Amino acid sequence: MKAAAASPAFERAYPSYETTRALDELRAREYPALAALGCTYLDYTAANLYATSQLERHFSLLRDHVFGNPHSTNPTSSFSTASITRVRQRVLAFFNASPDEWAVVFTTNASQALKLVGESYPFGPGGRYLLTFDNHNSVNGIREFARARGAAATYIPVVLPEMRVDERDLERELDRADTHAPRLFAYPAQSNFSGVQHPLEWIERAHARGWDVLLDAAAFTPANRLDLGRWTPDFVVQSFYKIFGYPTGVGCLLARRRSLAKLHRPWFAGGTITVASVQGDKHYLAEGESGFEDGTLDFLALPAVEIGFEHIASIGMEMIHERVRCLTGWLLENLLALRHPGGQPLARLYGPPTTDRRGGIVTFNFYDQAGRAIDHRTVQDRASAANISLRTGCFCNPGGGEIALGLTGTELSSCFRQPEHETHLTVDDFRMCIDGKSTGAVRVSLGLVSNLTDVDRFIGFAKQFIGK
Ligand SMILES: Cc1ncc(COP(=O)(O)O)c(C=O)c1O
Secondary structure (H helix, E strand, C coil), X not given: CCCCCCCHHHHHHCHHHHHHCHHHHHHXXXXXXXXXXXXXXXXXXXXXXXXXXXXXXXXXXXXXXXXXXXXXXXHHXXXXXXXXXHHHHHHHHHCCCCCCCEEEEEECCHHHHHHHHHHHCCCCCCCEEEEECCCCHHHHCHHHHHHHCCCEEEEECEECCCCEECHHHHHHHHHCCCCCCCEEEEEECCCCCCCECCCXXXXXXXXXXXXXXXXXXXXXXXXXXXXXXXXXXXXXXXXXHHXXXXXXXXXEEEEEHHHHCCCCCCCXXXXXXXXXXXXXXXXXXXXXXXXXXXXXXXXXXXXXXXXHHHHHHHHCHHHHHHHHHHHHHHHHHHHHHCECCCCCECEEECCCCCCCCECCEEEEEEECCCCCECCHHHHHHHHHHCCEECEEECCCCHHHHHHHXXXXXXXXXXXXXXXXXXXXXXXXXXXXXXXCCCCCXXXXXXXXXXXXXXXXXXXXXXXXXXXX
């Protein structure tokens, strides 16, 4: 599919788009499956796409070398170890993070990195876990570790229509600490629900009041630079496929070395100790990242991470960012301009209506002429039939969904308290419980090789709901 010629209105509004034209050539050359399959890909927040050359380089590397298990000391093992060391350096360079200050713990994905923090953070009585409503479930899940160890878990709401935090709520919660027990504040640099970019300035404000900060960077870094030379959260989590598509199954916990030292692992595993004894009944945890990497790392996939970072560097994050910004602005303007014949807007947006402090995620529901929400599953089915890949539901961000869709704590609790829902609740049961309200929304997310044709095709698709 050829890239669409930009309309004069688009060119006037987004003149900098022209400077990103190299991405059209890149898409044609490196992402041929999109055109071959006629696929309109609008789900970059779920997973980025990979270039053909990433696969080819990775394959050649594996074909031309012998990679041994890094836990040995033979030549093939040393080769793997050297390759892993290079990948760590590459990750640090991408984030402008000094190796003296930062450790890179490789994990299977962002969720496993979050679990590492949750299970090891020194939560205890008097301690706190503070988080925004707007969080991925893998950040929400840490509340179970916090509560099990006697710490309180508190949520800060986000507020419609933009779905940002009222900073007074944040200040009040950050100030509320009765003891010196450890307290952890977690939030996403970019919401995977609304696209809101929450301020990185919060990191220092939380630090100044004695909090540790866990920053979920998973949805932010694919199109934004996160400079850890400038911002210094204690923990940052990431899945690499979100930045460059391939490989899946590798992510990391970036931790400041002094913050990593505060974590206490609840167990030990192969690779995480210097010495462990059966008869002596003792183990000594390895220092730094090694103490957190359980078993054998995915030493065959890790070289592909280095290749992925080289791919992004060859394009330049600024170009990716600018393209996503222009296309997001255009998508928002066009989506919000769609009206039924009686003048009622077709879409209700959950998030900021302009490109100010937001990324390339646009979440909404369509409404019919009578003001009833069109079920997101209908939109999903029709989009799939048109070979458009988008996401519907709550995107593993239930707090964002509850605020957007107006589901209250009272109605949710009364649903969960019903005896038949004591231990088991299917999505269909849940739908019945909150009868009459939407249980999900539609998400379109733009990224690395999005183009104007993608946005125009989506707007064309949306028009079929006009007049319904
Ligand atoms: C903001 C955010 N955090 C965390 C995750 C979890 O990533 P993974 O499923 O790769 O562990 C996602 C995934 O979509 C996300 O968008």
